[in-house]
Amino acid sequence: MIRSLRNRLLVGGLATTLVVFGAAGAGLYALLRGALIGEFDATLDAQAMALASMVERSRDGFHFDADANPFATADHDARPDYFLITDASGNPIAASPSLRTRPWPMNPAAAGSARPAHAFVEMPGDRRGRTVRFTFTPRSEDDAPATPSATAPIAVARDATALRHRLNHLAWIVAGVFAAAIALSGAGAALVVHRGLRPLGTLADRIRDLGAADLSERVELRGAPSEMIPIVTRLNVLLGDLESTLARERAFTADVAHELRTPLAGLLATLQVTRSRRREPAEYQTALQRCQTIAEAMIGMVETLLLLARADAHQLAPQTTRLDLAVAAGAAWANHAPDADARDIDARLDLPANAAVRTDPKLLDLLLRNLMDNAVTYCDPGGRITLVVTTADDGARFSIANTGSAIDAADVPRVTDRFWRFDAARGAAGHHGLGLALCRRLADVLAIAMTIRSERGGQFVVELAFARDE
Amino acid sequence: MRVLVIEDNQLLREAVCQGLREAGFAVDSASDGKTGLWHARSAPYDVIVLDLMLPGLDGMSVLRELRTAKVATHVLILTARDTPPDRIAGLDAGADDYLVKPFDFGELLARVRALVRREYRSKNPSIVIADLEIDTAARSVRRAGNAIPLTPREYALLEFLAARRGTVVTRTDIWDHVYELNSDAGSNVVDVFIGHLRRKIDAHGCPPLIHTRRGHGYVLGTEP
Numbered sequence: 001m002i003r004s005l006r007n008r009l010l011v012g013g014l015a016t017t018l019v020v021f022g023a024a025g026a027g028l029y030a031l032l033r034g035a036l037i038g039e040f041d042a043t044l045d046a047q048a049m050a051l052a053s054m055v056e057r058s059r060d061g062f063h064f065d066a067d068a069n070p071f072a073t074a075d076h077d078a079r080p081d082y083f084l085i086t087d088a089s090g091n092p093i094a095a096s097p098s099l100r101t102r103p104w105p106m107n108p109a110a111a112g113s114a115r116p117a118h119a120f121v122e123m124p125g126d127r128r129g130r131t132v133r134f135t136f137t138p139r140s141e142d143d144a145p146a147t148p149s150a151t152a153p154i155a156v157a158r159d160a161t162a163l164r165h166r167l168n169h170l171a172w173i174v175a176g177v178f179a180a181a182i183a184l185s186g187a188g189a190a191l192v193v194h195r196g197l198r199p200l201g202t203l204a205d206r207i208r209d210l211g212a213a214d215l216s217e218r219v220e221l222r223g224a225p226s227e228m229i230p231i232v233t234r235l236n237v238l239l240g241d242l243e244s245t246l247a248r249e250r251a252f253t254a255d256v257a258h259e260l261r262t263p264l265a266g267l268l269a270t271l272q273v274t275r276s277r278r279r280e281p282a283e284y285q286t287a288l289q290r291c292q293t294i295a296e297a298m299i300g301m302v303e304t305l306l307l308l309a310r311a312d313a314h315q316l317a318p319q320t321t322r323l324d325l326a327v328a329a330g331a332a333w334a335n336h337a338p339d340a341d342a343r344d345i346d347a348r349l350d351l352p353a354n355a356a357v358r359t360d361p362k363l364l365d366l367l368l369r370n371l372m373d374n375a376v377t378y379c380d381p382g383g384r385i386t387l388v389v390t391t392a393d394d395g396a397r398f399s400i401a402n403t404g405s406a407i408d409a410a411d412v413p414r415v416t417d418r419f420w421r422f423d424a425a426r427g428a429a430g431h432h433g434l435g436l437a438l439c440r441r442l443a444d445v446l447a448i449a450m451t452i453r454s455e456r457g458g459q460f461v462v463e464l465a466f467a468r469d470e
Numbered sequence: 471m472r473v474l475v476i477e478d479n480q481l482l483r484e485a486v487c488q489g490l491r492e493a494g495f496a497v498d499s500a501s502d503g504k505t506g507l508w509h510a511r512s513a514p515y516d517v518i519v520l521d522l523m524l525p526g527l528d529g530m531s532v533l534r535e536l537r538t539a540k541v542a543t544h545v546l547i548l549t550a551r552d553t554p555p556d557r558i559a560g561l562d563a564g565a566d567d568y569l570v571k572p573f574d575f576g577e578l579l580a581r582v583r584a585l586v587r588r589e590y591r592s593k594n595p596s597i598v599i600a601d602l603e604i605d606t607a608a609r610s611v612r613r614a615g616n617a618i619p620l621t622p623r624e625y626a627l628l629e630f631l632a633a634r635r636g637t638v639v640t641r642t643d644i645w646d647h648v649y650e651l652n653s654d655a656g657s658n659v660v661d662v663f664i665g666h667l668r669r670k671i672d673a674h675g676c677p678p679l680i681h682t683r684r685g686h687g688y689v690l691g692t693e694p
Contacts, residue, residue: 254551258523261550265571266482272575273489290481 006197013189017182025178032170037130040163041118044132048116048156051083055093055138057150062087062138064094081129082157088149098124123157128164131157199225203232215243255419259301259432263294270294297432304434307366308418311441318360318446322469325396326351326389328361332368333387339376346384355389355396357466359446367442370435371400371462378460380404395468405460412454416440436462471586471626472496472513472647476506476532477521477548482571486519486548489575490582494609494622494629496650503527510536514646515543517585519578522549522560530563537564544585548573583607590633597632600692602671602679604632613676623648624667631680631690640687664688 002008056063064085085093116134123129133155140150206219218236221229274287310316330351340347375385383403390397407415414420419433436452439462443450449465473495477483483499490497498513500506503524510518510532518536522529533545546567547560557568566588567581583606587595595607603612609625611618620628626648631639641660649659664680672678681689 257552258550261571262479262482262521265548265550265573266479266485268572269482269485269489269575269578273485273492276489276492276575290485294481 005200006193009193009197010190013193014186017185017189021178021182021185025174029171029174032174033167036163036166036170037118040130040158040160041116041132044118044130044156044158045116047158048083048132048134048154051085051094051156052136052138052152052154055085055136055152057138057140062093062152066094081123081159083155085152085154087152093152120160121157123159128160129157130160130163131155199223200228203228207235210239215239215246252418255433256305259419260298263298267291267294301432301434304432304438308434308438308441311438311445316363316442316445318363320358320360322356322358323361323364324353325355325357325398325466326353328364329368329387329389329398332365332372335369336372336376340379340385343376343379344382345376345379346382348384348386350386350388352389352391355391356469357396358469359448359466363442363446367439367446367448367464368398370439370442374435374439374462375400375402375460378402378405380458393468394465396466397463398466399461399463401455401459401461403458403460405454405458407454407460409454412452415452471516471630472498472650473582474506474509474513474515474518474543475499476501476503476509476518476524476529478502478524479521486575486578489579490519492622493579494626495582496626496648498650501525503529503532507532507535510541510543511539516589516647517582518543518545519548519582520545520565522547522551522556530559533560533563533565544589546578546581546585548578580607586633597629597635599632599635599679599690601676602632604629611671613671614674616674618670620667620670624663624670627663627667628671628690631688634690636689636691638683638686638689643687 002011054065056065062085081096082098083094083096084099085095087093114135116132118130118132121129121131133153135151135153137151203219203224210217210219218239219232221232221236224232270287270290274284279287307316330349333347333349337347372385372387379385379402381404385403386399386401388397388399390399416436416439417433418437420437440450443464447467451463451465453461453463455461471494473490475483475486475490475497477486477499478501480501483501487497487499498509498515500509504526506518506520506524507527509515520529520532524532527535529547529549533547536543536545544566545564546569547565548569548571549556549560550571551557551560552570560568566585569578569581583595587606595605597604597606601614605611606629611620611625611628627644630644630647634643644660648663664682668678668680672680677692679690679692681691683689
């Protein structure tokens, strides 16, 4: 198996050229040879017919009119070298003068047919010649009956050395011309393959030159062979995907760095500024309270990040059990009700009992509490939060809505991105833009369909659809 | 010397502002890029401490807008972004210094002081006028070899006058560079502080160094 495309094309092209040109050369030679021999034979036939016409038949036998021999005075090229005419029994009627001294190597009677038969023969004097043999009925002077014994075989031979030389010459010319054609075609094919594969080589160079560090580069499509365009396009799409994945990864790392370093900087600055001089006890109290707030917020964020990392690593194994969604929602809300009251939020709960679902109670509680925390944080002061549990044939649903949202509908798909926060809320204590990201992952882990929408009038709604508990 | 702190993390911002104030700087603060930019364009600050990841308008945009608007105030970027490309981008956008969070507060103060010195084209942290010596690093003042204790506000006023020694400094200049936006000081507070400073600097029979240019302002230096 040839691995190189170039060599494979070259070998294939050359083999095809060899077969096609070889066959064409052989065919051409055969045609020309046939034509030349046919021409030679036609002359031979004409000479034989002329000789045959000189034999006359009468009741007492055959007569050869030697005086009428048209070849007697003809020059050497135009006359047959040998001829022999016999009667049906093989007795000679006439023979060429050259046969008087040399024996005739073949018997004309062997022809036995009126159709001329041609063949190359060895002629006396180690020469190659060509003969024609046929049987004819000589014309009769006295209307003698044309019995089978009234026929006479004739054999005529001519020296074919010149013909053979021409044939050899022709063979060499055809072979030479076609060998040259094959060689030229091979060189042409090599050039075409080389030039044809050059764009492929250029493309390979471009791909090889892609920097591993800089993923913003793309393989240029200009000049690429059309067969390679789907591959190059796909490669570019993959590079784009890789680039955006890595960019997200970098952004996430930068976000984590920012979200961890900023509170650490706050902690350090608070401690260093506080320690820089003697202070009143109340000032120390304030500073310690601030440090505690920062530490608690960092703990919350680190816990959330760890949960997200575990969810990403498929380490959160849900322990499902049958529970009442309304009860779970009511219990989770109890943790947030005081905060909602403090912000003068009107909480409306519609939690009818017996909404049975099968899920992990701890992870569900975490999910519900994060949703509620989000709603309480981003609800406008004096606004409204609505919690509703419904049951239907296709399963139970939980929805939580808060007023006061300024999130654009176009931003809704981003709210579950890690560290995405609506601008105005950025920097809110204890909120790192991870809450809804965690909710999304938890919903995925629990196989709950979570939908988010931002409605007109600043209503932000998150809905959880649970599969029916069989 | 007046400093603007633009930082969205409330507790960090408060700690930085408190530390700078206690070091004698007049400090204003903003929690988002747009407010910060408004402050920076509306008052003559000596140094701006700028976070990069800000809501509304990010720190790099604030910096670029300032430089486009020909505001030449020294800017110290205070950010969690620590990669060399981030630092390069920040400095190339027109920042004068770059400090990565978390940071040592003493280092932040020293860098802010260095930027202030640069503002007044002085690399020497100590200023000597006749027999008055001001060590801007240690924030200590001596006259004829005797240490003079000053409050941070008095020290800030003296340092500002010393940075512009020999030239008349108007009350507005002093107000702009030594007092904060939301300061409740009255219009004659500059005169009151100058009075306090005089009593401490020009006491003990030393020749006066703080001179009043009636209708103009004050000059720090030997008698012209």
